[in-house]
Amino acid sequence: MPVKMLLNKGKVPVKIYTKEVESSALDQLKNIALLPFVHNHVAAMPDVHTGIGATVGAVIPTKGAIIPAAVGVDIGCGMTATRLSIKANQLPDNLKAVRRAIEEAIPVGFAKHKSIRAKNSTIIALDKVLDKQIIGKHPAIAKMLKKTYQTWTQQLGTLGGGNHFIELCLDENQDVWIMLHSGSRGIGNVIGRYFINLAKKDMEQHITQLPARDLAYFTEGAKHFDDYVEAVHWAQEYALFNRREMMRLIIEAVRKPLPPFDITKEAINCHHNYVAIEEHFGEQVFLTRKGAISAYDGELGIIPGSMGAKSYIVRGMGNPESFCSCSHGAGRKMSRSAARRCFSQDDVEIQTQGVECRKDKDVIDEIPGAYKPIEEVMENQNDLVEVVHTLKQVVCVKG
Known part of the structure; x- marks a missing residue:
């Protein structure tokens, strides 16, 4: 079976889907497994590596508590992909115009659109919860993001920086795909940082011993637990809308440099930094996937490689040992x-x-x-997912 390593140094074991794990990542996993509310075991995906606060590639089931740093600051970060009706041989010989069209349509890095591009109904629905129920209770969040309303509304449909990307890809049938990777932008970052620091302050007040300060948590029923749950779910929804809006704008932008096409497959849209309520090993838990995607039986997901490597559309196999999860990508092998x-x-x-x-x-x-070789990562999770399509990028726009 693909579980390659078992770590038994905590309250629960850690099941690791690779033998290639840096010592600092093993330390982080051990610390997570020491927490008293972790349920059954921790799973570490084959792209596992050291993260900020908690290990990237970790799947953490908890009962009655959530660790904000395990969710991270790019709340709801994830992938979406859409297949077009055109073939590789219909693409122009020079793809620079395609890249330029995408770059002109989608702001990257810290940038935002010059005006709101998302639907008014989306903005109103998001603003009602953010303004009244999140910032209304925690006004310090607004002070952490310059021109808060203008920034979060005009960043809907933007890429961000770091490892976020937009790609035009070809699959094994020479079909053309648009694929992108992005999250909850500036507003998700400040929500994440605010509640991570708030959890640390709460823990210090209660003089609770932690294996690592970054693993400060909110317990169910405590003062800020419900507020964090509401905020994190809002940011996850924002990230989902961000990817949908971006895909719409990209499709509009590439219609000029590409031959006429239709959308032949509804977009796959999946988070890989988030928390959800799920049932595993007979208990309802808060399941945190930090750098992992949901892979329930039959569920479609996206596992990207690095810039220049293959990516995969996969179908989950519902393996309970991984909490029905799989890797979110290749995973870094160096900082x-x-x-x-x-x-x-x-x-x-x-x-x-x-x-x-x-x-x-x-x-x-x-x-x-x-990055780690994506082919090796995929081999290490061959009982978690099956490959539906293999993609190779021909255009890549980085943040």
């Missing part, structure tokens, strides 16, 4: 700073050959060589 030390701009050009993308020094930390 961003280490990648910048190890690789050059020439390396980027070599490793992204055949892909229309940026190849400048500012994307060195996203070079394929900084």
Whole structure:
């Protein structure tokens, strides 16, 4: 079976789907497993690596408590993909115009649209909850994000930075796909940071011993528990809308440089940094997937490789040992700073050959060589998911 390593140094075991785990990630997993409210075991996906606060690639079932740092600050970060009706041989020989069209339509990094691009009904629904029920109770959140309303409304339909991307891909049948990776942008970041710090302050007041300060948590029924649950679910919904809006804008943008096409498959849209209420091993739990996607039996998901590598549309197999989860991507094998030390701009050009993308020094930390081989990651989870489509990008827009 794909469980490659069993860690028995906590209150519950940790089942790890790879043998390639850095010692700092093992320490983080051990600390999570020491918490008294973790249910049955912790699962670590084959792309597992050290994260900020908690391990990326960890699936954590908890009873009566949630760890904000395990969810992280890019709340609701995830993937969406849509198949078009055109084939590879219908694409223009030079794809630079396609990349430029996407870059002009979608702000990246900290940028936002010049005006609100999302539906008015979406903005009204989101604003009602954020303004009255989240910021109304925690006004300090608004002070953490400059021009709060303008920023979150105009960032709907934008990419962000880091490892977020938009790609035009080809599958094994030479069908064309649009795929993207993004999350809850600036507003999700400040919500995450605010509640992570609030959990730490609450724990300090109660003098609760923790295996690591970053694992501060809210217990069910405590003062800020319900507020965090409401805020995190709002941010997850925002991230979902952000990806949908972005996909709509991208499809509009590429109609000019591409031949006429239809949308042949409804978009797959899945989170990989989030918390949900699910039932596992006979108990209802708060299941946190930090760098992992839901893989219930028959459920479709997306597992991207690095810039220049393959990606996969998968179907879940509902494996209970992984809490019906699988990896969210290839997973980093070196930090961003280490990648910048190890690789050059020439390396980027070599490793992204055949892909229309940026190849400048500012994307060195996203070079394929900084990530685990996606084929190995997929082999290590062959009883968690089955591959439906194998994608290879021909255009990549980075944040």
